[in-house]
Amino acid sequence: MSSATPAFDFEKARFNMIEQQIRPWEVLDAQVLDLLGQLQREQFVPAAHQALALADMEIPLGHPAVEGECLLAPKVEARALQDLALQPTDRVLEIGTGSGYMAALLGKLCAQVLTLEINPTLAEQARARLAQAGLTNVDVKTADAAAQGFAACASGAPYDAIVLSGSVAEVPSALLDLLKVGGRLFAVVGQEPVMRATLVRRTGPAAFHTAQPWDTVAPRLKHFPEPSRFQF
Structure with missing residues (x-):
């Protein structure tokens, strides 16, 4: 008798992820759901955590785990994609490449994605995963996005969409300036335990509309400004 452990059924887990995690979070966009069913999330997860790739949780990207370096929960990434209403012609900036999975979805x-990662090791791993997945329109740049007034982000501006794959205390105006009129920025904004998914649309040269349609919590992006907590 064989005592071999049966192979993990990623396709069944992917189906369950979509039906039990994604749809209940009001993600109903057919294009987003189809993409989540096609792109193999497990290829963007460290080998030690592959069996958890489709679980409803954040997954550490290093060993030992480093605070803030993780793959966001699938439902958070899916709903962000739906809210951004991306178009095939869009040029997109992502800050916080991490594993490269969100960059692959984008x-x-x-049409084109520039994604910035502050950790050189994570950036190199993401490049390899994106190449393996056949993504030739995603440029991974090793950079501290927030340094020098977001200078590293400016090269491809203006953008149709900007995605912050992590949380910030507030959305810097320097990033909003990089949006085209009609462009959208997605970020998770606030302080634990209360953070809001935030979608900012540039409606004119100096006009913006902000909506905060749902609650979630995400690790902090590094070196973004934090408001002073000093109180008299």
């Missing part, structure tokens, strides 16, 4: 939906 690359499948859009």
Whole structure:
């Protein structure tokens, strides 16, 4: 008798992820759901955590785990994609490449993606994963996005969409300036335990509309400004 452990059924887990995690979070966009069913999330997860790739949780990207370096929960990434309403001609900036999975999703939906990662090791791993997935329209740049007034972000501006794959205390105006009129920025904004998914649309040269349609919590992006907590 064989005592071999049966192979993990990623396709069944992917189906369950979509039906039990994604849809209940009001993600109903057919294009987003189809993409989540096609792109193999497990290829963007460290080998030690592959069996958890489709679980409803954040997944550490290093060993030992480093605070803030993780793959966001699938439902958060899915709803962000739906809210951004991306178009095939869009040029997109992502800050916080991490594993490269969100960049891959963006690359499948859009014309061109620039994604910035502060950790050189994570950036190199993401490049390899994106190449393996056949994504040729995603440029991974090793950079501290927030340094020098977001200078590293300016090269491809103006953008149709900007995605912050992590949380910030507030959305810097320097990033909003990089949006085209009609462009959208997605970020998770606030302080634990209360953070809001935030979608900012540039409606004119100096006009913006902000909506905060749902609550979530995400690790902090590094070196973004924090408001002073000093109180008299």
